[in-house]
Every structure is written in C-alpha cells, then in structure tokens.
Amino acid sequence: xxxxxFLSGGHAAxxxxxxxxxxxxxxxxxxxxxxxxxxIVDAALENRDAAxxxxxxxxxxxxxxxxxxxxxxxxxxxxxxxxTAVLRFFQDCPVALLRKGFWGLKxxxxxxxxxxxxxxxxxxxxxxxxxREGVRRA
Amino acid sequence: MxxxxxxxxxVGSGAGGGAVAKExxxxxxxxxxxxxxxxxxxxxEDAYTGREVEMARQIFFDSGGVFTRDRTxxxxxxxxxxxxxxxxxxxxxxxxxxxxxxxxxPGIDYGDLQQRSAKYLDENNAHKLDESELNDNNRLFxxxxxxxxxxxxQFPINVKGCRSSSLCNMGCPNGAKQGTHRxxxxxxxxxxxEVITNCRVxxxxxxxxxxxxxxxxFGLPSVWEPGEYRIKAGVIVVCGGAVNxxxxxxxxxxxxxxxxxxxxxxxxxxxxxxxxxxxxxxxFRGHPKSFYCDEFRESERFILETCMxxxxxxxxxxxxxxxxxxxxxxxxxxxxxxxxxxxxxALASNRVLLDGDGEAVIDYTMGPTVLDSLxxxxxxxxxxxxxxGAQRVHAPAGVSFFIDRKDAGRVExxxxxANVVPGKISVTSAHLMGGxxxxxxxxxxxxxxxxxxxxxxxxxxxxxxxxxxxSEVNPYVTVMALADRVAEHIRxxxxxxxxx
Numbered sequence: 268x269x270x271x272x273f274l275s276g277g278h279a280a281x282x283x284x285x286x287x288x289x290x291x292x293x294x295x296x297x298x299x300x301x302x303x304x305x306x307i308v309d310a311a312l313e314n315r316d317a318a319x320x321x322x323x324x325x326x327x328x329x330x331x332x333x334x335x336x337x338x339x340x341x342x343x344x345x346x347x348x349x350x351t352a353v354l355r356f357f358q359d360c361p362v363a364l365l366r367k368g369f370w371g372l373k374x375x376x377x378x379x380x381x382x383x384x385x386x387x388x389x390x391x392x393x394x395x396x397x398x399r400e401g402v403r404r405a
Numbered sequence: 406m407x408x409x410x411x412x413x414x415x416v417g418s419g420a421g422g423g424a425v426a427k428e429x430x431x432x433x434x435x436x437x438x439x440x441x442x443x444x445x446x447x448x449x450e451d452a453y454t455g456r457e458v459e460m461a462r463q464i465f466f467d468s469g470g471v472f473t474r475d476r477t478x479x480x481x482x483x484x485x486x487x488x489x490x491x492x493x494x495x496x497x498x499x500x501x502x503x504x505x506x507x508x509x510x511p512g513i514d515y516g517d518l519q520q521r522s523a524k525y526l527d528e529n530n531a532h533k534l535d536e537s538e539l540n541d542n543n544r545l546f547x548x549x550x551x552x553x554x555x556x557x558x559q560f561p562i563n564v565k566g567c568r569s570s571s572l573c574n575m576g577c578p579n580g581a582k583q584g585t586h587r588x589x590x591x592x593x594x595x596x597x598x599e600v601i602t603n604c605r606v607x608x609x610x611x612x613x614x615x616x617x618x619x620x621x622x623f624g625l626p627s628v629w630e631p632g633e634y635r636i637k638a639g640v641i642v643v644c645g646g647a648v649n650x651x652x653x654x655x656x657x658x659x660x661x662x663x664x665x666x667x668x669x670x671x672x673x674x675x676x677x678x679x680x681x682x683x684x685x686x687x688x689f690r691g692h693p694k695s696f697y698c699d700e701f702r703e704s705e706r707f708i709l710e711t712c713m714x715x716x717x718x719x720x721x722x723x724x725x726x727x728x729x730x731x732x733x734x735x736x737x738x739x740x741x742x743x744x745x746x747x748x749x750x751a752l753a754s755n756r757v758l759l760d761g762d763g764e765a766v767i768d769y770t771m772g773p774t775v776l777d778s779l780x781x782x783x784x785x786x787x788x789x790x791x792x793x794g795a796q797r798v799h800a801p802a803g804v805s806f807f808i809d810r811k812d813a814g815r816v817e818x819x820x821x822x823a824n825v826v827p828g829k830i831s832v833t834s835a836h837l838m839g840g841x842x843x844x845x846x847x848x849x850x851x852x853x854x855x856x857x858x859x860x861x862x863x864x865x866x867x868x869x870x871x872x873x874x875x876s877e878v879n880p881y882v883t884v885m886a887l888a889d890r891v892a893e894h895i896r897x898x899x900x901x902x903x904x905x
Contacts, residue, residue, distance in 0.1 A: 289726040307458055314467060351727055358725070358829060367476045367828040374470075377720035381734070382458035391685075391738040392716050394455055396578045398569035398690030402540045 271305050273312035278324050279305065281331055282375075284343050288350045289376040292389065300386070304379035311378055326368040330357065406615075406633045412437040412903045413895070414614055414638040416606045416653065417444070419488020420884040421868035421891075422644035423585020423593075424525070428892030430596035437903060440636065441593070441600040442616055444645070445484030446624025447586075453578040457715040460575040463623055464492055471648075473769040474758075477827035478674060480767065480834045482646055485576070486602050487586025489646065490881060493835070494573040494694040495563040495582045496710070497531035498878040499523070500886075508873045510843045512854030521886035529563035529583040531882075533695075538569065540691025545682075545741050546711045547696050549793030555700040555785075560710075562692060569691045571713055603627040604634075606645070608657045611864050613637045639903045640863040640895055642856075643841075644888065647870040651757035651840035652765035654851070654858070654866075662860060663851050667757035669842050670767065671875040672834035674775055676745040677714060677722035678783060680790025680798045681807075685738045688713050694744075698789075702748065702877060706774065707782040709789070710879075712744035722831045724801040733799055733806075741790060745782040746836065749775050751874040757840050771827055779832070780825045787816040801830035836880050841870035856891035863902050867891040 271279040283301065287294040296304065312320050331342045334353050338345060342353060357369035380386055387393065395401060413429060415422045418441050426441050433439045445464065454460060461468040469481035483489035499522040502515035525531075550557035563583040572578055580587065594600055601618070604627060608615040616634045618627050643650045651667040660666045693713035702708050714722070716737065723730055733740075749755075750772070758766045771779075783800045790798045791813040798808045800816075802824035812819055844850025847859040856871055858864045867888040869880050876883050895902060 289730075291728060291731055310462070311468065314462075354726060363475075363828050366826070370828060370831070371476070373726055374721045376726075378458060378717050381716035381720045384456055387716060390716060390734045392689060394570065394572060394689055394715075396455065396568065396570045396572075398571055399538075401690030402538065402569050402687050 417644035421888040423589035424888035426593035427589035433597035447486035455572040490584030525885040531561040541686035542688040543695040545793040549789035552792040647837035669751040669839040673836035680795030706748040729806040747778040838872040855894040
C-alpha cells in the first residue's frame with residue numbers, strides 16, 4: 268500500500284491503478300520508481316489547499332465507482348480496454364467539472380512519471396548543461 | 406513586529422523591480438535607503454539543476470501551475486531573486502507602435518518606449534544568435550514558415566556566454582541569461598540598495614508596508630531574520646507582477662476608490678504544439694526560442710514562436726493518454742515544438758480577486774475570439790510542421806491523436822473548431838498583464854502614465870500590471886521601459902517625495 272501524506276491509503280493505491288492506464292510505463296516501475304512517483308505527487312498535493320485535495324480524493328472515488336453503472340464493475344476490476352474507455356469518457360465529458368478533474372489527474376500522473384530523471388532515458392531526453400556540441404553535431 | 410525606516414521600498418525584483426532598483430541606485434549611492442522586498446529566494450549558483458519538478462517548486466508560484474478560477478488555464482510566473490526574469494527565455498522584443506497607440510495612455514508614446522526599450526536591449530546584451538548556434542528545432546520552424554510564405558523573424562536573445570543548455574525556463578544553469586538577477590540587481594546592490602529575499606509584502610499604504618520573512622527551506626538565507634516587519638517608506642513601488650500587485654493593492658483597500666483595480670487582465674493564452682519528424686533533430690540542446698511568426702497577429706490574433714519544453718511540461722500539453730501518448734513521448738528527440746500566443750482582449754470581467762483569506766484568485770474566461778485564435782493557430786502550426794518535413798502532427802483539437810503526413814492537405818477538417826474545448830486542451834500562460842492598468846483617471850484605470858496610483862502621492866506600480874491591453878509581444882522589455890519611466894519620475898521628484 269503506498270504511503271502518501273496527502274492521499275489516503277486507499278486513494279493512493281487507486282491513483283497508481285489509474286496511473287497505469289494513463290501512462291502504461293508506470294506499471295513497469297520498480298519499487299524505487301513507484302516510491303519516487305508517490306513522493307512527487309504527494310509534494311504536489313501538499314502545495315494545494317485542503318479543499319482541492321479533498322476534491323481530488325472525491326474525484327478518484329467517482330472514477331472508481333462510475334463504471335458500475337455502465338459495466339457493472341468498479342474501475343479496478345475492469346480490463347485495460349474498458350479502463351481506457353472510462354477515462355476517455357471523463358476526458359471528453361460534456362460536464363466541465365469532470366473534464367477538468369480528469370485533466371488535473373492526468374497532469375499529476377505525468378508529473379509523477381516524467382518528472383523523474385530516472386525515466387528520461389526511456390524517452391531519449393538527455394539534457395546537458397553544455398549543449399553546444401549537440402547543436403554542432405546536428 | 407519589527408519597525409524599519411527606508412526612503413524607497415520596491416516590492417518585487419523582476420523586470421520591473423530590478424529596473425527600478427538599478428535606476429534609483431544613484432539615490433542609494435547618495436545616501437538614501439532603498440530596499441527591494443522579494444517574495445522568493447535567491448538560489449546559489451549550483452542550485453540551478455535543470456531538474457524540472459525540483460526547479461519549478463523553487464522558482465515558480467505553485468510550481469508554475471497556478472489555476473484560473475475555472476481551471477481552464479494554468480499560469481506560470483516566478484518567485485525568485487530576479488522574479489520571472491530568472492525563468493523566461495530572454496526573448497527581447499520592443500512593443501509594436503500600433504499597440505502603444507491602441508493603449509491610448511496620456512504621456513505614453515511609442516517613441517518614448519522605443520528609446521527606453523533600446524536602452525535595456527543594450528544593457529541586457531540582447532542580440533540575434535549566430536546561425537551556427539541555432540538548432541534544428543528552430544531552423545525547421547523558419548524553413549516551414551518560409552516554405553508557406555509566412556513572415557518569420559529572429560528573436561534577439563539576452564544571453565552572454567550561452568552554452569546551449571536549453572534549460573532557460575528552469576533558470577539558466579550557466580548564468581548566461583541576462584535577467585535582473587544578473588544585470589540590474591547586482592548594480593543596484595553595489596550602490597547600496599538592499600535586496601531582502603524570502604520577504605512577502607502583505608499590505609501597502611502610502612507611507613508604510615507590512616511584510617513577513619519566512620524561510621522556504623531552500624535557497625540562501627534572507628538578510629532579515631524570519632518574522633513580521635513594518636517598513637516606513639517615503640515612496641513605495643509595487644512590482645509584484647500583474648497578479649500579485651493587483652492582489653496586494655486590493656488587500657490594502659485600494660479597490661474601493663479604484664474600480665479598475667484587478668480588472669482587464671490579459672494572459673496571452675498559450676498552446677504547446679508538436680510535430681514528429683522521421684529522424685532525430687537537435688531540439689533539447691541549443692537555445693529554445695530563436696524565431697517567431699507574426700503573420701497572423703492582426704488577422705487571426707495569434708503569434709507563433711519556437712519553443713522546447715521538458716518532459717513533464719510536454720506530456721501535460723499533449724491531449725490524450727495511454728499508448729498513443731507514450732508513443733509520442735518516446736519520440737522526444739524527433740519532436741519539433743511551436744508555442745502559440747493568442748492575443749486576448751482586455752475585458753473588465755477578466756480580473757484578479759481575493760478569496761476569503763485575502764489570497765489572489767484569477768477569474769478569467771477564454772472568450773470565443775480567443776478560442777477561435779487557438780483553433781486557427783493549431784491549423785497553421787500543423788501546416789508549418791508538415792512544410793518543415795514532419796511525418797505526423799499532434800493537434801490538441803485534432804479528430805485523431807496523430808495527423809499523418811498523407812492528410813496534410815486536410816488539416817482544416819482534421820482540426821475542427823468544435824474540438825477546442827476549455828478544460829480538455831491544456832492552455833497555459835506566462836505573460837500576465839493588466840490589473841493595474843494605466844489610463845486617464847481613477848474611473849478607468851489604476852495608475853497614470855508614470856505608474857503613479859491615481860490619488861496617491863508616492864505609491865507607484867512598475868510591472869506588467871500597468872499594461873492597459875496586452876503587449877502582443879513577449880512583455881519583459883516593455884515592463885523595463887515602463888519601470889524606467891517610473892524611476893525617472895521618482896528621481897525627478899525626489900526632493901518632494903523623499904523629504905526626511
């Protein structure tokens with residue numbers, strides 16, 4: 268069970284489940300990578316006010332339970348295709364509040380994964396304080 | 406609460422505050438006490454790590470993700486010794502004459518601003534990079550624009566000893582970018598101006614202000630001990646940026662007699678767009694921003710600029726998620742990027758408010774004309790990407806995640822206006838303007854053409870908050886030009902303002 272100060276244990280575990288649908292590479296992270304992701308997300312939540320954090324927890328619960336109406340199962344019991352379909356519904360939802368909630372969730376996942384220096388090599392990003400040679404080689 | 410006495414207090418150390426500090430340095434050298442109170446920290450040179458999340462937390466408000474109230478736009482503005490000049494890219498443009506004419510502020514004309522802008526372009530070493538310093542990301546943009554017959558111009562950049570790290574927006578790790586933290590503030594300090602970091606001003610009056618110094622847990626310690634302060638001052642110059650200056654004046658009670666305070670906020674709503682090339686290009690090495698296209702500034706109200714962002718920022722600006730999103734991220738070394746800036750109108754309804762705790766809330770709505778501009782900019786950018794050789798393009802409002810090259814002739818139908826939906830596509834802003842606009846009197850504005858708050862004897866504003874409408878170009882040079890006017894007015898009236 269992930270240990271996050273600003274997301275309860277159940278919400279934190281579910282966040283990582285959703286994160287694997289948003290960024291599939293999250294599923295391949297080792298324990299260290301998952302811990303770093305949780306730490307980054309936790310720090311981001313720490314910077315938000317209590318009301319926003321509460322809204323975020325509520326939004327995770329909505330995502331978890333919403334598929335009951337369509338598929339008869341909660342999000343974490345769905346196969347990958349249906350999980351994607353659920354998240355796509357939220358992304359394109361005509362209800363602005365849900366659409367914006369999904370955008371915020373997605374941003375936290377991206378921050379937690381792509382914010383880790385350890386994951387940059389997987390996308391070929393290798394910044395260099397002295398990039399002049401890299402420009403010349405082109 | 407400790408009490409201190411100064412002749413001049415400058416709130417904020419960015420383009421506005423830094424310029425005022427330097428221009429008032431002769432007064433400090435002559436014995437006047439001048440303090441710059443900066444909310445953010447001063448970082449040690451080795452603290453500029455280039456690590457995106459870490460740096461964003463240290464030098465931006467809310468890690469660069471301040472939300473508008475409706476959560477459709479995130480705003481990035483700085484909190485550091487040097488303000489937002491620490492994390493801009495250093496693109497140095499003079500405001501167009503027709504924009505200044507449209508501002509219609511008594512006493513402000515293009516000739517005056519142009520002359521002052523030229524002074525700062527020179528002071529900050531603004532120059533066009535040599536062709537050998539341009540990376541593929543920039544050259545491809547130019548090539549695409551030229552292929553299509555669009556006007557494309559090269560930005561003057563304010564760097565000295567640039568080593569092409571491309572990390573400008575995280576604070577240059579090589580100290581090359583000539584922000585106020587490198588140029589104006591050191592000059593001011595050498596003349597005796599004091600700069601107090603980690604110091605948040607909570608209230609201003611016309612003869613004093615209140616401030617709190619608190620250790621953020623990183624950066625160099627403030628020269629003042631943590632605690633509460635009341636600072637008496639002959640002159641106060643508010644330079645906290647469009648949002649924070651408005652919020653500070655509102656919190657201090659000026660909203661009652663200045664109905665325009667906080668209003669007419671403009672953001673240059675921005676999109677980050679990507680095209681994928683079939684082979685690697687140089688993109689995350691080399692200065693990220695060398696060209697812009699203003700072909701559509703008047704007709705469709707947007708400009709396009711080259712840009713290159715970091716993994717997290719790039720990821721969040723793509724629409725979608727899952728396998729397609731990951732696939733595009735894995736193409737990072739093949740990505741060409743374009744930044745869109747929409748020219749949003751100055752509307753009274755777009756404004757800075759205070760919440761129940763007295764903190765700033767940005768009440769901003771992207772109207773139909775802005776959404777039209779964002780839509781047209783996506784179509785145009787897709788054409789530029791393809792003209793530059795991209796094999797596929799990602800448009801946030803596209804009917805599919807990728808638009809393939811075989812569909813290059815169908816970008817109009819592949820990017821429908823109906824798909825430009827706030828809250829779904831990522832819209833950001835780094836150019837916050839207005840809220841303390843200049844104008845004729847208190848009925849329509851907050852300050853006069855010298856930045857002096859209407860009805861106040863010695864309270865000034867000197868930042869992008871003064872803009873009556875957007876600058877329609879990257880704003881920092883114009884901020885410095887206006888700050889130069891403010892400082893000149895204070896110097897010229899020092900005898901009456903600074904009687905001690």
